[in-house]
Amino acid sequence: MPEPVLEAVNLTRAFGAVRAVDGVSFTLPKGGSLGIVGESGSGKTTTARIVVGLEQADDGQILVDGRPRTARVRGRAARLARAREVQMVFQDPFLSLDPRLSVEAVLRETLRLHFPGADHAPRIRQLLDQVGLGTRAADALPRRLSGGQRQRVAIARALAVEPAVLVLDEAVAALDVSVQAQILNLLADIREQTSIGYLFITHDLAVVGCVTDDVIVMRRGAVVEAGATAEVLNAPRHPYTRLLLASVPRPGWNPGRIAAERRAL
Amino acid sequence: MSTVLVRRPGLARLRSTDPRSPLHVLCVGFVGVLTLAALLAPWLAPHDPNAVDLGNALAGTSAHHPLGADAAGRDTLSRLLVGARTSLLGPLGVVTFSTVTGVAVGMAAAWRGGWLDSVLSRSAELVFAFPGLLLAILIISVYGEGLVAPVVALAVAYFPYVSRLTRSLVLAERERPYVSAYVVQGNGALQICLRHVLPNIAPVVLAQATISFGYALMDLAGLSFLGLGVPALTPDWGRMVFDGQSAVQQGYPLSAVLPCVLIVLTVVAFNVAGEGWADRVARRDR
Amino acid sequence: MNVLDITDLRIILPGSARPVVDGVGLTVAAGETVALVGESGSGKTLTSRSVLGLLPPGARAEGSIRVAGDDVVTMDSARLRALRTSTAAMIFQDPRAAINPLRRIGDFLTEGVVSNKTLKRATATARASELLRAVGVDEGALRRYPGQVSGGMLQRVMIAAALMGDPALLLADEPTTALDVTTQAEVIALLTRLRERFGTGMLFVTHDLDLAAAISDRVYVMYAGRIAETGPATELFARPGHPYTAGLLASTPRLDAPGRRLTAIDGRPPDLRTALTGCPFAPRCPSSTEICGERAPLPTAAPGRPDHRFACHHGRRLAEGSPADA
Numbered sequence: 001m002p003e004p005v006l007e008a009v010n011l012t013r014a015f016g017a018v019r020a021v022d023g024v025s026f027t028l029p030k031g032g033s034l035g036i037v038g039e040s041g042s043g044k045t046t047t048a049r050i051v052v053g054l055e056q057a058d059d060g061q062i063l064v065d066g067r068p069r070t071a072r073v074r075g076r077a078a079r080l081a082r083a084r085e086v087q088m089v090f091q092d093p094f095l096s097l098d099p100r101l102s103v104e105a106v107l108r109e110t111l112r113l114h115f116p117g118a119d120h121a122p123r124i125r126q127l128l129d130q131v132g133l134g135t136r137a138a139d140a141l142p143r144r145l146s147g148g149q150r151q152r153v154a155i156a157r158a159l160a161v162e163p164a165v166l167v168l169d170e171a172v173a174a175l176d177v178s179v180q181a182q183i184l185n186l187l188a189d190i191r192e193q194t195s196i197g198y199l200f201i202t203h204d205l206a207v208v209g210c211v212t213d214d215v216i217v218m219r220r221g222a223v224v225e226a227g228a229t230a231e232v233l234n235a236p237r238h239p240y241t242r243l244l245l246a247s248v249p250r251p252g253w254n255p256g257r258i259a260a261e262r263r264a265l
Numbered sequence: 266m267s268t269v270l271v272r273r274p275g276l277a278r279l280r281s282t283d284p285r286s287p288l289h290v291l292c293v294g295f296v297g298v299l300t301l302a303a304l305l306a307p308w309l310a311p312h313d314p315n316a317v318d319l320g321n322a323l324a325g326t327s328a329h330h331p332l333g334a335d336a337a338g339r340d341t342l343s344r345l346l347v348g349a350r351t352s353l354l355g356p357l358g359v360v361t362f363s364t365v366t367g368v369a370v371g372m373a374a375a376w377r378g379g380w381l382d383s384v385l386s387r388s389a390e391l392v393f394a395f396p397g398l399l400l401a402i403l404i405i406s407v408y409g410e411g412l413v414a415p416v417v418a419l420a421v422a423y424f425p426y427v428s429r430l431t432r433s434l435v436l437a438e439r440e441r442p443y444v445s446a447y448v449v450q451g452n453g454a455l456q457i458c459l460r461h462v463l464p465n466i467a468p469v470v471l472a473q474a475t476i477s478f479g480y481a482l483m484d485l486a487g488l489s490f491l492g493l494g495v496p497a498l499t500p501d502w503g504r505m506v507f508d509g510q511s512a513v514q515q516g517y518p519l520s521a522v523l524p525c526v527l528i529v530l531t532v533v534a535f536n537v538a539g540e541g542w543a544d545r546v547a548r549r550d551r
Numbered sequence: 552m553n554v555l556d557i558t559d560l561r562i563i564l565p566g567s568a569r570p571v572v573d574g575v576g577l578t579v580a581a582g583e584t585v586a587l588v589g590e591s592g593s594g595k596t597l598t599s600r601s602v603l604g605l606l607p608p609g610a611r612a613e614g615s616i617r618v619a620g621d622d623v624v625t626m627d628s629a630r631l632r633a634l635r636t637s638t639a640a641m642i643f644q645d646p647r648a649a650i651n652p653l654r655r656i657g658d659f660l661t662e663g664v665v666s667n668k669t670l671k672r673a674t675a676t677a678r679a680s681e682l683l684r685a686v687g688v689d690e691g692a693l694r695r696y697p698g699q700v701s702g703g704m705l706q707r708v709m710i711a712a713a714l715m716g717d718p719a720l721l722l723a724d725e726p727t728t729a730l731d732v733t734t735q736a737e738v739i740a741l742l743t744r745l746r747e748r749f750g751t752g753m754l755f756v757t758h759d760l761d762l763a764a765a766i767s768d769r770v771y772v773m774y775a776g777r778i779a780e781t782g783p784a785t786e787l788f789a790r791p792g793h794p795y796t797a798g799l800l801a802s803t804p805r806l807d808a809p810g811r812r813l814t815a816i817d818g819r820p821p822d823l824r825t826a827l828t829g830c831p832f833a834p835r836c837p838s839s840t841e842i843c844g845e846r847a848p849l850p851t852a853a854p855g856r857p858d859h860r861f862a863c864h865h866g867r868r869l870a871e872g873s874p875a876d877a
Contacts (some may be wrong), residue, residue: 039733039734040702040731052449053448053449054445080451082451083450084451086449088445088446090445091442095442095443096443096445096446097443098461099443099465100461113450113451146819161451176591177758177799178799178816181803181813182802182816184804184815188812203731204804206804206805209805209806210811210813245806246736247732248806249739249761249766250761250764250806251784251785252765253766255736255740255765255766256743256744258733258740262733
């Protein structure tokens with residue numbers, strides 16, 4: 001197994017009496033893709049926010065390339081180094097871009113911050129090309145773009161930093177099916193071309209099957225099952241994973257039985 | 266945007282809902298003409314505004330004095346034009362000072378939160394609780410005559426409104442994921458505030474500033490009518506109303522009524538212009 | 552008899568170059584569940600909302616929408632109100648957004664029928680508690696506020712509210728999209744049970760093809776304001792006749808085929824600022840030919856299956872080919 005690029009050890013976070021994240025540990029191998037699956041309130045989003053540093057863990061540790069990721073940083077250099085460890089793509093493509101900035105300005109700003117002094121034009125073209133946006137989109141403001149295009153911009157902005165890990169928090173949940181497929185394929189392509197690792201947060205098991213190698217299933221802040229994605233989807237061991245799988249609609253689906261099982265669990 | 270601008274009750278009714286309505290265009294035009302007149306006043310004014318000519322005291326309209334003269338024979342038109350400078354400069358100072366401090370304090374409070382928020386918000390409330398005009402009178406009585414004292418006093422009185430508005434705007438704005446995205450990208454707090462949050466909340470803050478401008482003008486005119494602030498000889502609309510009040514009793518109302526009319530029209534024009542702007546911002550956000 | 556009968560519905564919004572809903576026809580029979588599937592901007596939500604006369608300001612509707620025989624398009628506001636509280640009811644996507652958080656759930660349930668003088672207050676309260684039991688919510692919820700119950704439970708309250716006027720037609724606009732998958736199953740189970748018990752016809756608006764296939768008798772697929780394809784659910788998903796339906800099925804991630812690369816549909820739906828000539832799907836369609844850009848296809852039936860119809864010049868060839876799910 002390749003070396004881990006991201007390791008979470010025993011992450012814990014409580015909001016008042018609620019233990020939102022309760023002893024969560026996982027490992028993401030270099031260039032790998034790990035899915036975190038759960039319903040609302042499972043703690044998957046809080047876990048993601050702890051990993052990127054938008055939330056502080058009460059306890060536990062995050063290691064990137066074996067080095068602990070410090071909770072708080074002081075100074076510009078430390079901040080930038082930290083940003084190059086982990087980047088994030090958010091769920092809502094309509095809110096995750098500054099409404100005033102054109103696509104090119106968004107990318108240029110990020111590049112100027114992280115790679116000052118270099119000529120950014122070729123890199124911007126390369127990034128736009130990588131996420132499948134034409135140069136025509138470069139001058140557009142976010143409100144002129146469709147949801148799928150905005151999400152491509154958000155991915156390009158994250159890639160501009162050249163991070164080791166990309167956290168995708170429900171990054172395709174707000175998109176239409178046909179657009180979602182485009183973005184999922186795009187993400188698969190990017191992973192083939194670069195050695196970036198994905199931490200894929202989602203509620204959708206079918207999506208997990210598409211883009212991840214390994215998966216952990218979370219419920220009420222704790223990990224209930226972990227393993228290779230194909231294994232977990234084909235032969236789930238935990239009853240909650242089985243319930244989640246059974247809940248996905250398909251022909252001949254029996255929602256009444258699922259409802260009964262849910263109450264029993 | 267759920268944040269509500271601060272409006273005084275009577276004036277809030279006078280608003281045009283459509284930014285392209287004739288009223289709105291008229292008001293923006295009036296503000297423009299007024300600003301131009303104030304800038305060019307020394308060249309436009311037909312007479313020295315302070316030239317006393319007792320022979321022409323309380324003269325009616327004539328070719329020599331198009332809008333008549335006051336009790337000391339000073340040309341009303343010239344005094345109105347030159348007075349526009351003080352009358353507009355004062356509120357400009359109030360609005361600039363209160364907006365800059367208010368935005369800085371409100372933003373710091375909202376962004377840092379915690380104890381800083383508590384301290385800043387409580388102090389702003391303390392200023393809130395103190396009547397603005399009373400504060401102005403107090404400061405003037407300590408520092409004496411001059412435009413600076415009333416402007417500073419009113420700026421202090423106006424600043425909590427701006428800081429409260431900014432605080433709520435920044436609190437709403439920082440919840441938006443794009444701000445989180447910039448944090449994750451490694452941008453510093455100051456950089457995010459100045460380059461992203463501030464430009465996004467600026468239209469609302471500036472619309473509020475435009476509306477406040479009218480109120481500041483009214484308050485300053487009120488102060489100079491009371492004889493506070495502006496030195497006696499400086500032409501100023503509020504001061505002109507004060508100087509002209511005895512002439513009204515003698516049956517020569519022109520020199521007092523004209524500045525009154527100008528004050529009212531200016532306040533209304535700034536209000537409508539600001540409201541129109543605020544409405545447009547609200548529509549864009551939706 | 553059909554509880555809902557829409558013929559040649561056309562909805563025009565001010566400032567758009569083409570009708571948002573263009574010549575839509577659909578029917579829902581009593582006791583039948585019909586799914587209306589489409590992506591955002593396809594006009595599916597507007598179609599379902601127009602059934603209750605809920606159109607955005609400035610919008611104009613042409614054609615006919617008959618709910619239990621009465622035409623909604625020509626109704627005045629008094630009759631529309633009566634229709635909304637009795638004959639037809641709607642369940643919205645986000646239950647939290649569709650309920651006043653400051654009123655008790657009991658008031659919310661009885662408000663419509665009491666103000667409409669359909670029922671007396673005491674009778675209405677009795678019916679409310681009976682319906683709450685039917686949707687599996689404890690009667691105590693009557694005295695609670697919306698903020699005190701979970702999202703799944705609130706959506707059940709919304710379903711109970713929709714049933715208060717004993718409607719012949721239930722319009723469900725993505726009623727489970729805001730819910731977790733396990734909660735979704737529960738709400739769907741409930742809707743199915745209620746349909747059997749009350750014989751209500753249901754128009755289920757969704758973007759989720761699998762969900763549509765799992766719960767409905769018949770399906771309509773909308774694209775760019777038009778019906779692209781309609782037919783019995785099993786038929787339509789096993790042998791789609793329209794390339795758009797086939798494309799949607801291919802781009803949906805599947806649990807039974809993980810790791811497989813998805814076949815995405817290139818491009819994106821036409822926006823409202825451009826007028827359409829020919830088939831709206833032609834620019835994204837893998838099998839489009841010259842004729843597709845020139846003439847809008849008329850709905851044609853699949854050979855030997857008169858109730859499976861699709862608006863595609865090449866549809867017949869597609870439907871005759873091998874089953875798509877190979």
